[in-house]
Amino acid sequence: xxxxxxxxxxxxxxxxxxxxxQGLQRAGHRVQIAxxxxxxxxxxxxxxxxxxxxxxxxxxxxxxxxxxxxxPLRFMSWFENHFKPLARQLFCDLRAACTETDALLFSTFxxxxxxxxxxxxxxxxxxxxxxTTPTRAFGSPIVSPLPDWxxxxxxxxxxxxxxxxxxxxxxxxxxVNECRQDILDLAPVPWKFYTSLDASGLPTIIGYSPTVVPPxxxxxxxxxxxxxxFLDRKAxxxxxxxxxxxxxxxxxxxxxxxxxxxxxxxxxFTGLVVGALHRSGKRGILLGGWGETGAKGLPESIxxxxxxxxxxxFPQMAAVVHHGGAGTTAAGLRAGVPSVLVPFFADQPxxxxxxYKLGVGPKPIPRSRxxxxxxxxxxxxxxxxxxxxxxAHDLSERIxxxxxxxxxxxxxxxxxxxxxxx
Numbered sequence: 001x002x003x004x005x006x007x008x009x010x011x012x013x014x015x016x017x018x019x020x021x022q023g024l025q026r027a028g029h030r031v032q033i034a035x036x037x038x039x040x041x042x043x044x045x046x047x048x049x050x051x052x053x054x055x056x057x058x059x060x061x062x063x064x065x066x067x068x069x070x071x072p073l074r075f076m077s078w079f080e081n082h083f084k085p086l087a088r089q090l091f092c093d094l095r096a097a098c099t100e101t102d103a104l105l106f107s108t109f110x111x112x113x114x115x116x117x118x119x120x121x122x123x124x125x126x127x128x129x130x131x132t133t134p135t136r137a138f139g140s141p142i143v144s145p146l147p148d149w150x151x152x153x154x155x156x157x158x159x160x161x162x163x164x165x166x167x168x169x170x171x172x173x174x175x176v177n178e179c180r181q182d183i184l185d186l187a188p189v190p191w192k193f194y195t196s197l198d199a200s201g202l203p204t205i206i207g208y209s210p211t212v213v214p215p216x217x218x219x220x221x222x223x224x225x226x227x228x229x230f231l232d233r234k235a236x237x238x239x240x241x242x243x244x245x246x247x248x249x250x251x252x253x254x255x256x257x258x259x260x261x262x263x264x265x266x267x268x269f270t271g272l273v274v275g276a277l278h279r280s281g282k283r284g285i286l287l288g289g290w291g292e293t294g295a296k297g298l299p300e301s302i303x304x305x306x307x308x309x310x311x312x313x314f315p316q317m318a319a320v321v322h323h324g325g326a327g328t329t330a331a332g333l334r335a336g337v338p339s340v341l342v343p344f345f346a347d348q349p350x351x352x353x354x355x356y357k358l359g360v361g362p363k364p365i366p367r368s369r370x371x372x373x374x375x376x377x378x379x380x381x382x383x384x385x386x387x388x389x390x391x392a393h394d395l396s397e398r399i400x401x402x403x404x405x406x407x408x409x410x411x412x413x414x415x416x417x418x419x420x421x422x
Contacts (some may be wrong), residue, residue, distance in 0.1 A: 001418070004101040005032040005127070006094055006110035008053065012327030014039050016129060016207050017107065019231035021048045023405035024412065028046075034110070036099045046208055046231070051097035053110075054089060084175045087112065091179040095119070103416045107147035108132060115176065117356055119184035123419035125412060126204040129326045131346050133198055134161035137216035141347035161198065169194035203415050205408050208326065211398045212354060224411050227404025228330045230318060246303045250283050252318040257287035257328070272372050273321075274302060279376035282318060282383065305363070311336070319382040322376070324364070326349035329355065336396030338382035338389060342367055342375070360392040 003024055007017045021031040027049065033039075057206030091112045096118055098104060103123045106113030108130070117124030130141045136154030139146055143160040146153050177188035204220045207229045215225045217312050247253070256273050268285070277284040284302040298304060305313075310328070314320050314335030320403045322328045324343040329351040332339040341352035341364040353365035362381040365374055382388060 001104045002030045002033055002100055003103045003105060003416075004032050004051065004098050004113075005107075006053070006097075006106045006113040007107040008036070008090070008109040008174070009107075010325070011039075011042075012325040013107065013109075013129070014043070016229040017127070017328055017329075018046050018048060019229040019405055020044060020127070020408055021206070022046065022231070023229075023409045027409050027413065032101075034094060034096070034113075035104070035341050039349070051093075053093045053097070055408055065104075076135035083171075086202050087175045088174070088179055088183070091116065091183045095183060098122075099311075103419075105412065111172065111176075112179065113182055115184060115186065119180075119186055123416045125415050125419075126202060128204055128206050128348070129208060131206065131213060133204070133219060134158045134165070135216040135218050137218070138213070139350070140164045141350035142347055145353040150228075155306070165198040166195065169197065196199065203411075205411050207404060207408065209399050209402060209404070211395065211402075212358065214331075221238065224407075225400030226407040226411065228334070228399065229408065230330070230334065231403050237309060237312070238342070239307070239308070243303070243305065243308070246285075247316055250301075251331045252316060253285050253301075254280075254319050254383070255285045255287055255313060255317045256321040256323060258323045268316045272370065274298065275372035276375035276379060277302060279372060280379040280383075281405075285317070287313070319361075319379060321379065323367075324350075324352040324355075326351060330399075333360065333392075334395045334396055334399045338362075338385075340375070340382050341365070342370055358391065358395060360388060360395055362388070 003021075005021055007014055017033060021033055024031050032051050033043045034051040034053050035043065037052045037054060040050050047217065064325050064397065086283045090110070094110070094112050094116045095097065098120060100235070101120070101122060103122075103125070105125050105127050106118040108126075108128050110176040114124055114126075124167075131138070136158045139157045140161040142164050146156060173189070173191065173194060177285070180186040180188055190411040196308065201220060201222050204224070206225045207227075208225065209227050210225045213225070215223070254277060256277075273284070273286065278299075286298075286302060286304045288305070288307055310331035312333070314331055314337060317335070317337050319338040319340055320328075320332045320335065321340040322332065324341045325348060329339070329341075332357070339355050339361040341348075341355050341361060342350040343364055344367045348365070349366070356363055362378045362385075365378060
């Protein structure tokens, strides 16, 4: 079977689907990943086919994240000015990419794939790296975590999911229907289609660990939490010059990386991190995203790396400090070392809250409240608290025992076969 996996976002939004695609290829399928052009070499280098989605959502979100933030009015304005033309491009690109596709798998933000599959009369299946279905057990990833003492928290959690989903569906319905008619030659979908979509029984395969977010008792049996979809480094990978020597030259350092988050003042942010490492008495590694100016004048106790496989680097750290993206969070938890979370927006506060409640890291620090002093304090807690370190080790063992890719491949084959028969 020729399978297309459509995904949109940063490296952390693409890499798990590459791991899943490799699992499907090992099972005998032919797989292509439909993603933004910047990932063509990465995906091709992992042995998978590539189809370009030139919608540019990743770049638009990166450039506007600091301006838009969590302000709903600003987001609505951004959506109106930027999202609609990007959505039309997404529909066009996916339609062109799937001319020879037998089945279409799609991430949450690649929602156009659901409609493209209908137009092509091929099976489709939803994949997710975050929970999107209403539950009373925890809040929506795009809503700030609620305090434990709040009365009626279960009902508020459930309605938080419903209202955020309905708001998203309401925003996209108009452009979706335009694209269905103009690009796919399909009839528009009625509003009632969306009012129950997030609780409709549509099968969804979720790529995170059930030890990190246990499946809630109020979820149906069509929602499957498989375990993480990890993509490990290639067997012939070697660390860059100087890295092994740096690690051997002293105590395990603290790795600090913010993934695809772009701070408006890289120099100031770098200075803050350097100050925090100095106050905590820890050596450090600055991973990715710091730019040329951010690395100037670093002390000998801090090394800058443009990139390095998390599965090699993180287990050698005293702790990892990061923004709380789903992929980086997963890598940190599997490494078995404490995590210090500095969430920016979107689902990052959700993962930061999970890390804290699992007891594998200190209380998260929102980016808006970050200072050298409170980051230094969090690093000291993470690296000196025996309980945190032991829980991080124990959680890592449980995560490593899961076969997320293998479980997901079995479920995908089961559901696609059922759709083809139907």
